[in-house]
Every structure is written in structure tokens, then in C-alpha cells.
Amino acid sequence: DVKVTQSSRYLVKRTGEKVFLECVQDMDHENMFWYRQDPGLGLRLIYFSYDVKMKEKGDIPEGYSVSREKKERFSLILESASTNQTSMYLCASSVTGHSNQPQHFGDGTRLSIL
Amino acid sequence: AQKITQTQPGMFVQEKEAVTLDCTYDTSDPSYGLFWYKQPSSGEMIFLIYQGSYDQQNATEGRYSLNFQKARKSANLVISASQLGDSAMYFCAMREPKAAGNKLTFGGGTRVLVKP
Numbered sequence: 001d002v003k004v005t006q007s008s009r010y011l012v013k014r015t016g017e018k019v020f021l022e023c024v025q026d027m028d029h030e031n032m033f034w035y036r037q038d039p040g041l042g043l044r045l046i047y048f049s050y051d052v053k054m055k056e057k058g059d060i061p062e063g064y065s066v067s068r069e070k071k072e073r074f075s076l077i078l079e080s081a082s083t084n085q086t087s088m089y090l091c092a093s094s095v096t097g098h099s100n101q102p103q104h105f106g107d108g109t110r111l112s113i114l
Numbered sequence: 115a116q117k118i119t120q121t122q123p124g125m126f127v128q129e130k131e132a133v134t135l136d137c138t139y140d141t142s143d144p145s146y147g148l149f150w151y152k153q154p155s156s157g158e159m160i161f162l163i164y165q166g167s168y169d170q171q172n173a174t175e176g177r178y179s180l181n182f183q184k185a186r187k188s189a190n191l192v193i194s195a196s197q198l199g200d201s202a203m204y205f206c207a208m209r210e211p212k213a214a215g216n217k218l219t220f221g222g223g224t225r226v227l228v229k230p
Contacts, residue, residue, distance in 0.1 A: 009157075031217075033217065035220075040123065040222055040223075041222060042118075042120075042205060042221050042222040042223050043205065043207075043220040044220075045217060045218075045219075048217055058217070088157065090159065092159075095216075096216060099145075099147050099166070099209060099211060099216065100164050100166055101216075102151075102161035102164065103161075103216075103218060105151075105158060105159035106158075107156070107157055107158045108158065108159075110157075
């Protein structure tokens with residue numbers, strides 16, 4: 001079974017802090033993704049990566065950055081956290097080239113910025 | 115423009131009855147894939163079912179089936195014989211082949227509550 005592990009289920013930080021959310025997958029997947037989920041808006045893509053050290057902006061990248069130094073690990077960074085970044089964050093991974101293969105998700109991190 | 119639309123924000127269903135969750139999509143590409151995920155209150159996203167645009171048959175997986183109407187651009191999820199454990203958020207998502215990294219676009223979700 002594919003395992004995608006997010007470092008924290010719940011996280012509380014203060015405005016202005018630098019926040020790191022970590023994600024690790026164990027299936028050698030090429031693609032990794034970071035989403036945020038807000039009520040009524042579904043999942044919105046922040047950033048994704050299709051290879052080590054490669055990254056692409058998603059639909060809502062402002063205020064975020066990412067890092068992928070190793071294939072299995074994809075980090076989301078909030079450079080200076082703000083209250084409007086309070087949300088549920090979901091990491092996912094998938095293989096490349098098989099269009100019928102789903103993305104596999106971690107359990108999510110509920111982040112509160114005070 | 116919204117690519118994936120789920121018009122039902124929430125719905126109740128009686129245990130053991132069937133429920134249909136609506137999903138319409140918008141794409142100009144003839145080749146695409148549609149996915150449904152379930153998200154229980156615990157938060158994890160569980161993949162349920164996939165339908166490819168060229169698939170001849172509607173997809174089925176156990177109690178889940180897809181009512182795929184290509185001309186109408188709809189891919190409704192049908193859950194038969196609802197169980198209490200089916201209470202969750204359900205998301206429809208689309209993958210377009212031109213999208214880099216096999217990324218998905220998600221709808222806003224439908225919350226289902228199964229009543230005993």
C-alpha cells in the first residue's frame with residue numbers, strides 16, 4: 001500500500017512565523033502535490049513537483065514556497081504565516097504516465113495561525 | 115472558469131437506500147480522466163473510482179458506480195445500499211492529459227449524511 005505521511009495532524013503557529021509542513025511518500029512516486037482545503041472551495045493546488053528539485057506553481061501559490069531535495073520528501077513552507085493561511089493542508093503523490101492512477105493522499109494537517 | 119462543479123453542498127440519505135452525487139465538468143480535451151474521492155471526518159482522502167473518457171463501460175467498484183454521460187459532461191457517483199460509514203465528504207476531480215505532473219482539479223465537494 002502507498003503510504004503518504006504528513007509530519008503533523010494539528011499545528012498551531014503565530015502570525016509572522018515561518019512554518020514548515022513536511023510530507024514523505026514511500027512508493028517512489030515522481031509527482032508530489034500540496035493542496036489546501038477550505039469549506040465550499042474543495043481542494044486547491046498550491047504547488048506540485050514532478051521530479052527532484054523541480055517545482056511548478058499551482059492555482060494559489062502566493063505566500064507559499066516548496067522544497068524537494070529528495071524524491072520521497074516534499075516540503076511546504078509558509079514564509080511569514082498569516083491568519084488567512086489557517087486551513088487544512090493535504091499532501092499527495094502519484095506516478096507519472098499512467099493517467100488512470102489516482103493521487104494518494106496523506107491524512108492532512110490542520111494548521112491554525114493565531 | 116469552474117472546471118468541476120458539484121452542485122449539492124450537502125444531502126441526507128436513508129440507510130440502505132441509494133444516493134446519487136452530481137458532478138459536471140468542463141474540458142475541451144477529448145482525453146481526460148475523472149476520479150471520485152471520499153473524505154471521512156478524520157480527514158484522509160480515499161480514492162473510490164475512476165472513469166476514463168474513452169472507457170466504453172461505466173466504471174463500477176463494489177457499491178460505487180459512475181453514471182458517465184459524456185455528451186452532457188457529467189460523471190455522477192451512485193452509492194448503492196448506503197451504510198452509516200458512507201457519511202463523509204465526496205469530491206469529484208478531473209485530470210487532463212495536458213496538465214503537467216498528472217495534476218487534478220477538484221470540485222467543491224458534497225457532504226453526505228446517512229440516517230439510520
